[in-house]
Amino acid sequence: MNPMLTALLEFNQAFEIPKLDAPGLGPEDLAELRVKLLREEVEEYAQALADGDLVEVLDALADIG
Structure with missing residues (x-):
């Protein structure tokens, strides 16, 4: 695997983020x-x-991308 x-x-x-069965917003x-994590990275x-x-x-750019 990659x-x-x-x-x-x-x-x-590790963070108990569910794996979706089909494409969707979750x-x-x-x-x-x-959104919270992205905002933190943009502030950094x-x-x-x-x-x-x-x-x-x-x-920060690596974390955002």
């Missing part, structure tokens, strides 16, 4: 969690830009 897919599956299992609480990105911290900018 190492990135393996890591994603492990992450989802439960509302899962969507809210995803903005702070890293303000600080001129290239390493943290790249880290």
Whole structure:
């Protein structure tokens, strides 16, 4: 199995994120969690830009992408 897919599956299992049987938006609480996590990463990105911290900018972009 692709190492990135393996890591994603492990992450989802660790945080008890359900595996959907078909494409869909999933439960509302899962969507809210995803928005919360994205907001946190965007804030980290903005702070890293303000600080001129290239390493943290790249880290935030990797987490967002």
